[in-house]
Amino acid sequence: xxxxxxxxDAGGVTVVDLSGRITLGEGxxxxxxxxxxxxxxxxxxxxxxxxxxxxxxxxxxxxxxxAYTAVKNRGGDMKLLNLTKKVRDLLQITKxxxxxxxxxxxxxxxxxxx
Amino acid sequence: MTPETKHLExxxxxxxxxxNVAEEVCLRVAEAAGFGxxxxxxxxxxxxxxxxxxxxxxxxxxxxxKIYLAVHLTADKxxxxxxxxxxxxxxxxxxxxxxxxxxxxTSGRGIFLMRAFMDEFDVVxxxxxxxxxxxxxxxxxSSESNGQGGQDA
Numbered sequence: 001x002x003x004x005x006x007x008x009d010a011g012g013v014t015v016v017d018l019s020g021r022i023t024l025g026e027g028x029x030x031x032x033x034x035x036x037x038x039x040x041x042x043x044x045x046x047x048x049x050x051x052x053x054x055x056x057x058x059x060x061x062x063x064x065x066x067a068y069t070a071v072k073n074r075g076g077d078m079k080l081l082n083l084t085k086k087v088r089d090l091l092q093i094t095k096x097x098x099x100x101x102x103x104x105x106x107x108x109x110x111x112x113x114x
Numbered sequence: 115m116t117p118e119t120k121h122l123e124x125x126x127x128x129x130x131x132x133x134n135v136a137e138e139v140c141l142r143v144a145e146a147a148g149f150g151x152x153x154x155x156x157x158x159x160x161x162x163x164x165x166x167x168x169x170x171x172x173x174x175x176x177x178x179x180k181i182y183l184a185v186h187l188t189a190d191k192x193x194x195x196x197x198x199x200x201x202x203x204x205x206x207x208x209x210x211x212x213x214x215x216x217x218x219x220t221s222g223r224g225i226f227l228m229r230a231f232m233d234e235f236d237v238v239x240x241x242x243x244x245x246x247x248x249x250x251x252x253x254x255x256s257s258e259s260n261g262q263g264g265q266d267a
Contacts, residue, residue, distance in 0.1 A: 024166055025130040057228055061174040066260050069218055086155065093230055094223055095212050 003027035004054075005034040007043075010080030013113050014043045015081075015106070019052030022060030031060070035067040044076025045113050049106070056090060070098065080110050125234045126165065126181040127147045128173040136165040136183050140194060143185050145191055148254050156231035157192065157251055163224035164196035172198025172245050191233070192258035198244040205237050 003020040021027050038046060044097060048064075056064070064080075071078040079101040083091065091097045104107035124139060126132035140161040146226045165181060171178035179199040186193040209216050211223045229235045232249040240246035 023162070024133055024169075057159060057166070058221070058223040059166060061223055065218055066220045070221075094226070095217060099217055 001054075003030045005030055007034065007038060009104075009111055010047070012083050013045045013047055014038055015047045015049055015110075017049045017052075017108070020055060021055040023055065023057045024059035024065060028059045028063040029062045031067065035070060038075075039070060039074055044071055044074045046071055046076065046078040047081055047103075047106070047109050047113075048078065049081045049085065050087055053087060054084050056087055061094060061096065062092065065099075077113060079103060079109055079112065081106055122185040124183045126183055128175060128179045128181060130170055131254065132181060133162050133165045133169065136181075136196075137162045140185060143187060144192060144251075146237050147187055149192070149251070150254060153251060153254070157194075160228045160231045160249055161194060161196070163221070163228050164194070168196050168198035168226050168245070169245065170201075171203070172200030174200065182196045189253075191252045193248065193250040196247040197240045197242070198246075199242060199250070201245045202239045202243060202245045203228070237257040 001020040001072075003018065003022055003026065006017045007014050008017065016038075018031070022031055038044075040111070046067075068078050072114075081103050083102060091100065091102075101112065103112070122139070122143060124136070126136060139159045141158045144157045149157065161183075165183070168181040169175060173181065182197040184195040184197075186195075195239055205225070207218075208225050209222055210228045211217075211219065214250070216222065228247070228249055233252050234248075234250040236248050238246050238248065
């Protein structure tokens with residue numbers, strides 16, 4: 001299933017609703033393009049909603065890390081919301097759970113940016 | 115070939131779509147062999163990572179090179195070979211992606227994932243000098259199946 005990315009404003013934070021697979025090729029490229037476009041608009045407080053992302057490979061993991069670094073370098077922050085079990089387990093075994101802030105409640109996630 | 119052993123070989127182009135093709139082929143074999151959903155996910159992911167490795171690092175995305183995928187189904191395990199036409203590499207030279215200094219690296223997790231998800235994993239030098247990844251998963255219910263190898267993902 002191809003990746004879809006839909007940004008929406010939630011106060012000063014941009015929530016990016018993602019669905020599909022973040023894998024080598026189009027999925028990773030779309031995520032990169034979406035994050036770059038948001039940063040160019042100086043929207044650097046990002047909450048990636050991954051509840052409908054059921055598959056990420058190492059290329060997708062790399063793209064998430066790249067996005068996180070790019071946002072941080074712009075003085076912003078990027079957090080994750082609603083991970084599926086597979087994605088959660090993947091971030092745990094790669095120790096990226098210690099890097100990303102992860103939430104299960106959108107309102108709580110949004111409040112954490114202030 | 116013994117009656118209980120089945121073989122499948124596919125030659126893949128060095129292109130992104132080959133990653134999906136390889137995953138799909140191996141998933142079908144794994145499902146037919148009786149692997150459950152979680153193990154199919156682990157096998158599919160490992161094949162993806164093996165072919166990504168061959169595509170990107172081995173063949174350096176050069177379209178004139180090939181990737182050779184072979185699947186052997188024996189009485190007790192599914193064995194997968196991924197061979198590229200690159201210069202080969204040593205596992206000892208692969209950085210640990212869990213090391214603090216590598217956590218924010220944007221690449222280098224493929225080998226780790228294959229090791230985590232399969233029961234056996236090795237990289238040898240193929241007959242053509244390229245890297246040959248060999249990995250296997252014990253068949254469900256096989257006498258050698260011990261539930262080890264592979265994280266809970």
